[in-house]
Amino acid sequence: MGAARALYFNQQAFEAEANPLCLTCEDYADEIAVFWIFPDNLLAVVLFEAMRTQWRTGFAGPTGLEYSVLPTLFQLHDVKRSKRRQLFDDVRAMEIEVLSMFAEQRPSSED
Template sequence: MHDDLRAFGIKASAAARAAAEHPMFEVDYANWDAVQVFCGSCTQWRTGMAGATGLDYPAVECVMRMHQVSDTAETLARVQVIEVGVLEVWRKARERERNSSGNHKKTR
């Protein structure tokens, strides 16, 4: 797991802290399929030089078929909301890490 976190520029200590702060959450029934599909797609990220850029949608579509999701368009839209949230959390974590290590660029 540490290698996975490092691949996205996230320190294990930051991930542990986040897990301790938010150990459990409720899922509204309307979002259940999207959460199941997102969790089933959690290893299917496209990555670039700056880390993850988004989910691999053909893989997400495959997971939706395996879960026999009936409304794929609505479920994909809900998965994309989760995806954007995760990318934002990861971006902020990378930014905090960069700023705390003294490697941030100064702007004019």
């Protein structure tokens, strides 16, 4: 799940800081984590990345992904029906990891 964390936060930081300043990934080379993705997991990571704008949010921040987008993504990526359940579970595992990161970053009520 470290890949989910690295994927989400590296891209988020790059988009927030680098693009408006016309910087490139090379300018952030020391800050960008490198991670390996096993070939069997690549499609799940691609789907998770494609859903990065699909977070449902509440008063405390993101609460989960909008799953209604998945059927469209399955079609766009020609995912066989037999693989969809496993990919859904894989995306959910990455979602849970990122939600735990959000919770860690949220200020506690004691602050």
